[in-house]
Amino acid sequence: MADSTRSNPIHRTGFFKNLVENMEIGVIICDTDGKIVYINRTYSRFLDIDIETSLGKPATQVISNSRLPVVAKTGIAEINYPHHFKDTGFLVHRVPLRENGQIIAVVGLVLFDSATTVSKLADKLEQLESKLADVQKELATVHATTFTFESIIGKSESIKKAVGEASSAAGNTMPVLITGESGTGKELFAHAIHHASSRRHFPFIRVNCAAMPKDLLEAELFGYEKGSFTGANPKGKPGKFELAHLGTMFLDEIGDLPLEMQPKLLRVLELKEFERVGGVNVISSDFRIVSATNQNLEHLMKTGQFRRDLYYRINGIPVDIEPLRNRREDIIPLAYYFIEKTVKGPSGKGIRITPTAEKAMEQYDWPGNGRELLHVVQRTLFDVRSGTVKPENLPDYLFHSTMFPKRSAATTLNDYMKSAERFLIEQTMRQVDGNKTKTADLLGIHRTLLYRKMKLLGIDL
Known part of the structure; x- marks a missing residue:
């Protein structure tokens, strides 16, 4: 297996091995299929693995939570990401290598035992690690239930019109409001819009505004710091808006959003900034908002149950799904x-x-x-x-x-x-x-x- 890797383009220069073999930095390289083609001695000692038998294996088989295959697919570098192995926390750089514009490999640099980094960034690393773990959980759920426009079945003019409107919405970043009776497929449309957008490689985060208890909704949306309330995670928790960074935030049943939460949501949608419950630091998140409801929001506005300014903020591109009858x-x-x-x-x-x-x-x-x-x-x-x-x-x-x-x-x-x-x-x-x-x-x-x-x-x- 070791000999078969020598034909890989990244081996042609040949000089890097002498440079990194004895460095106190872990180095691991995988190809575009996520298979390991190089590990230096420092990293192999830390992992307690044999280099020769590891070459050619999927990176996730050697390191169960490795993200090298993810970077190989997205082409997006991950710098200063926290990572855990054997109860040890450290920083990792994952950088795609390109040749003639094409990704040919991904190099991972593992920074061990940097006293300055660990002491100064311990709290930040803990937050980032928690966020990364939650994002991975959300992504696993999303990938299991993703729909595309091909999943929308129908030959009626009304469903063709709705698909056309949703397809156009996928091409920009304006807010989308999907309306329709229960069971018409509003979440399916939201998935399809996300899947067809430029944000498809990033999280699709769903919140059902009707199913979430009022006293937990704010913490769920914005996250909370450790010790914020009884029963809270002692490490704190990132909110849904934080997890939706670079992706899509889907607010299902937004017509059921409690009135007291509506101005807080409006502020987040306008500024793309918020604070965790019990926190003082301002967090920024670049997300695209898609909302859905089976209620008549215009009627709710007339009765004072839904804010007009929030309605105008979420109703950028309306998509209405007709009932089957x-x-x-x-x-x-x-x-x-x-x-x-x-x-x-x-x-x-x-x-x-x-x-x-x-x-x-x-x-x-x-x-x-x-x-x-x-x-x-x-x-x-x-x-x-x-x-x-x-x-x-x-x-x-x-x-x-x-x-x-x-x-x-x-x-x-x-x-x-x-x-x-x-x-x-x-x-x-x-x-x-x-x-x-x-x-x-x-x-x-x-x-x-x-x-x-x-x-x-x-x-x-």
Whole structure:
């Protein structure tokens, strides 16, 4: 393996080995595939590894948290980054080497035991290391759930218009406000915008403004210093805006942002500066803001629940996603897409929906939009045995639509009333994403009574 690396372009000069072999600086070099092509003796002693057997191996196999492959892909140097190995903290430079404009390798320089650096920058290194670890966690999550514009399925004019607006938005840095009912795919659009933008190699950080408790939202957005409050991480924690540096900040359900948090958010969006909770240092972050809501923000402004100045700040480029009932020609293409995503391979491609079943699906209103359609497809596929989706495979409530009568009458009034009650409860739950408290409120009954009815009607609790 050692001999095979000698043909690499970085070995042609040959002079660097004598220069760095005996330096008290760790040196490691990997190629564009992230495989090690050189380690000096200083670094091999520190790692306690054999140089010859390490050459040709992926850097992450030798050093589990190595970022050399990341720099090889992004081409962006990382200078004075904190790193930890064997309970020892040190600084690392990771620099891409180029030849004729092309990256040919990445060199890592490891600075050990610099008393001056360690003593003066200990607190800063601790913060940077915490930030880097959190960024890596966020990136791992994002890479697992990234969508592109190719993931948006539909042939209706309205979905084509929305995709066109979002595609244009990806080409600049203006704020984007995505509106649409629950389940229409607002987060999918946000991912696609980020993926198509110049910031795609940097973090995509998502915050659900409705799901975060009010007393924790500020610390989550802006971070906090150590000892800021009871139960806080003793080392402090970077906030979402800090993690979104150079990337995209996605504020989902921004219409639910508490009124007292709105001026603080406005200030961050205007200045791109903030302070951690309990801190005094001003932190700058270069992020692009994308927001989404299923609420009518204009109505919220009239009732004093949403600030007008914040609305104008986030509504740079509006992208509205129509509900499925207004673009029925997208229902069947989406259904087939979900079938192939659920049953992968040739089996999924071979499943067909009969014309009668298609008609039932097209004429149902889909109050839960694409999310509800996905749930129905997944549920239906459990009943499909012949590779064909028939009306009897579909849930009963699809046939209660006013546009499509139920395929068989109930035998008694009691059966019919139970069926209608089940339909109303299930439809209401889909509208509020399964939130039972909101379902009970919308139905005008106590939550305890809702639970009893769900149990009686066989609805999943």
